[in-house]
Amino acid sequence: MPGASSQPSGKELRITPIRNGTVIDHIPSGLALEVLKVLKVENLDRDSEVSVALHVRSQRMGWKDIVKVENMELSPQKSNAIALIAPTATISIIRDYKVREKHPVSLPDRLVGVLKCPNPNCITNHGEPVESEFEVVRRRPLAVRCAYCERSMEEFLPHLAR
């Protein structure tokens, strides 16, 4: 497998191996910074390293981005958000310098608390104690529908719950 996740090639990519953490590989080129926003890396402790590789050659994708974050494992909500904006991404969990788990992101049938409904008139945007909820109505191309107002959407980046 090419890339920095399984065989870190520090010389080429200048990304050092991490002891514990998460590598998100095969992010469509140009979307790594959006993935960082989802991860909320600003909330990590000061001793954790965050590495980002932009526009890296990939056999499978042509070009890709990679994000590597020390001392963080993804919550299901963050994993779902990454699946929405970077459906080709793979996630590796690193423990003690070894890849313990590796899997492509996958999208469940229902997304809770991941997106903000784009409909300004939706009840979920009006101060009620309720989390947004969307159901996947079509996978290719991806379309989701708000479980409350039933509005469909096919564009996700501007509507991620930050």
Added chain:
Amino acid sequence: MSLKGRDVISIRDLSRSEILEVLNAARHLIPVAEGKKRLETLDGRLLALAFFEPSTRTRLSFETAMQRMGGKVITIADPTVSSVAKGETLSDTVRMLSCYADALVLRHPYEGASRLAAQLSDKPVVNAGDGAGQHPTQTLLDLATMLERFGTLSGLRVVLMGDLRYGRTVHSLAHALGVFGAELVLASPPSLRLPEEVHRDLDQMGAKVREEEHLDRAVKDADVLYVTRIQKERFGDLAEYARVSASYRFDPALLQKVKSTFIVMHPLPRVAEIPPEVDRTPHAAYFRQAFLAVPVRMALLSLILEGRTGARG
């Protein structure tokens, strides 16, 4: 599956056979709705009506339906004088009402409000319109009107005219007509066409749909013309509104070209879409449609609260 204890938030919540169950029950309740027979099926039952935006017709027809079946109602008709005015969330209001009443009917300006209410209430919730969202009992009474006149919904050719883009009640109706195998003819200004997602929904069902910009061609061979109001607030340019709304007025001269059984429907209130001359013709079905709101809501409330209507048939 029985309707007893069920929430009715969107027409999608009801299967084809459940819709027919409600429509069939409504037909048998017409003499009760007319005051010619008495039924006390809902004696001892209390319905909470929470109307967070004005709606005389829908609220009164629910109140009438409940009282004709022997039940009673409590009502929030003016949220400006209730705890809502003090900043209470809808969630808290719903929890309170579901402690008091056996079922809850909600009208709210925000879309999805009834779905939220249904999650919070342990009593059944009926959506009486949420913003530009769903209004399933309107769809039921629209179907009841067509079924009463034609005896079937399958194969009917229904022209949907006016604002097909923003009027979500027309989307629910289009979905239901698709479920029953009616043929849809869409007659709307280019800027107010049916949204792509509704088209896709109809395509998935295999519904027959075609667009027809000219109303005279659309109504020829049609069984039903369903007219919706073109709302001024949808237009930034008032001159454009005046032009579009003038071109989507039903011209009584068109009645010369239609089938003898053809009917005109409208969810009311109408403004100028249908001139009053049409009222006196046998084609006008909108006042019958408004009346059928009562037996349809009687049937739905009885089936939700008791699992039966108590009417024979």
